Amino acid sequence: MSIVQRVYPAEGAQLDALTMHCDHARYVYNLGLEQRSWWTPSRRHFRQKITAASQMRDLTEARREFDWLRAGSTVVQQGALRDLDRAFTNFFARRSGYPTFKKRSGSRQGFVVRDLVVRRINRKWGEILVPKAGWVRFRISRAWTDICAASSARIALANGRWTVSLTTTPVPRREASTTAVVVGIDRGVANSVATSDGRMFHAPGFSAGEQVRFVALQRQLSRQQKGSANLDRTKAKLGRMRLRLADRRGDWIEQTTTVLANTYSGAAVENLPIRNMTRRAKPKPDPDNPGVFLPNGGRAKSGLNRAILASCWGKFAQRLDHKMSVIAVPAAYTSQECSNCGHICPENRESQAVFRCRGCGFEHHADTNAAINIRDRGFDLEYQPGGILGDRVCQSRKRAASTVSVV
Ligand SMILES: [Zn+2]
Incomplete structure (x- = not known):
């Protein structure tokens, strides 16, 4: 279950930081996907199997080498690798097709924020802490207790609209009552x-x-x-x-x-x-x-x-x-x-x-x-x-x- 709230990043540095995170998440995801496609049973001898853990280590190494990658957020980049790992888990469980490369022109871009920190400014507005971008404003349309209960979030851009999707525990369903119809x-x-x-x-x-x-x-x-x-x-x-x-x-x-x-x-x-x-x-x-x-x-x-x-x-x-x-x-x-x-x-x-x-x-x-x-x-x-x-x-x-x- 998730609560989706609309995000209004400030023009300028904050918007640029969010766009950068989207770009980095996409880049890391695509690079990880390419690396995974190298691995075949016949090429097994030259390397250990590529896993989420091995890719995390490779990411750390790449961040040490490239300044522009280091300028981004570890959380966002690691989140992209986790997304990729989930895509492969779904593929092997036959829940979805083989993961595909993400396009810059794709209609949906986004990245993950872990260790969620939110604060309330007033009745209608809240803020979420995004690495390198600071406090980003969002409009509150759901109960504040539900928003606070979320542990992680995903910030997304679709058709020019920024949103934050907060992962929460599902609301209990209405069960059959005495007047069951x-x-x-x-x-x-x-x-x-x-x-x-x-x-x-x-x-x-x-x-x-x-x-x-x-x-x-x-x-x-x-x-x-x-x-x-x-x-x-x-x-x-x-x-x-x-x-x-x-x-x-x-x-x-x-x-x-x-x-x-x-x-x-x-x-x-x-x-x-x-x-x-x-x-x-x-x-x-x-x-x-x-x-x-x-x-x-x-x-x-x-x-x-x-x-x-x-x-x-x-x-x-x-x-x-x-x-x-x-x-x-x-x-x-x-x-x-x-x-x-x-x-x-x-x-x-x-x-x-x-x-x-x-x-x-x-x-x-x-x-x-x-x-x-x-x-x-x-x-x-x-x-x-x-x-x-x-x-x-x-x-x-x-x-x-x-x-x-x-x-
Ligand atoms: Zn009849």
Whole structure:
């Protein structure tokens, strides 16, 4: 868990120091990555295996030799090597791909501050001690006790905005109470989130005007000369628009998940392989003309992918899980199954919004029907004799079911 606060470095020496730290962190990270790529089983004989510890020793040696590296902060540079080590740990645990080099032009730069020292100036402003940069101001938007409890921080620059992300212990989740009510949550494209009791939530996007401007800027970018000042300006404008959109969606996720966590005691969501679902359409080669491809619906697929990613399904489920107990259920046929009789067929779903069962004639909003199926699957998984939720859920199921049949 982390608390992100906005940082306002003073123009001049302080800003330069932060930029220098970003540069050094990136340099050390890339150098360490290159050094690691030297090591292969066949070259093992010329050196010991390269580890975080050996790289720390090499860094100390390099700092002794190069003045400009010594001018930077040991903490920041060692932090970069630790980041690299974590990237490799994640790679070997198959959690992520092979670490890649960080670019100066990358949209996100940053560095680590250990042994965090913060102080409060007044109600709204605090300061964090950054090596070589002194006290850097940040805006307080969270409880001061939570900020003080953090042990380390990461200062980052993304799209022209400096932030500090403070690592804290997670806030305890709301556990199932005596009034246990479990909700099923269907994540979709037309309605970003639909609940089993018929509520709909829509993730915000660009307004129509913003969309037009965004596409126009992208076109402009594609025509501009690489390395030109105009291209940089267009990139910065696009970056600011992306930032605004990300803020809007981030707010929406926080507010919606808090509403759900306050209203219900448990949630069931589909277990969706979002990474697999948003892959690009496979090219379809023409069997008669080698080298020629048939239409594969690529435009439609990339439009759907964009819509799925815009609904922030992954982030939503992640934040929900932080705030309340969440059960992941198998996702197959949740939109085709009748929540009344269990009949499954694709014709049940008449249109995007309407669900009408071919078996029993049950009619409902399609997304709500799917959410009810998800909730019921959650019960099947969670409700076992002596399970965590026990009888209370069974009662709430009866209660929830009665409200549904009224609709
Ligand atoms: Zn039915």
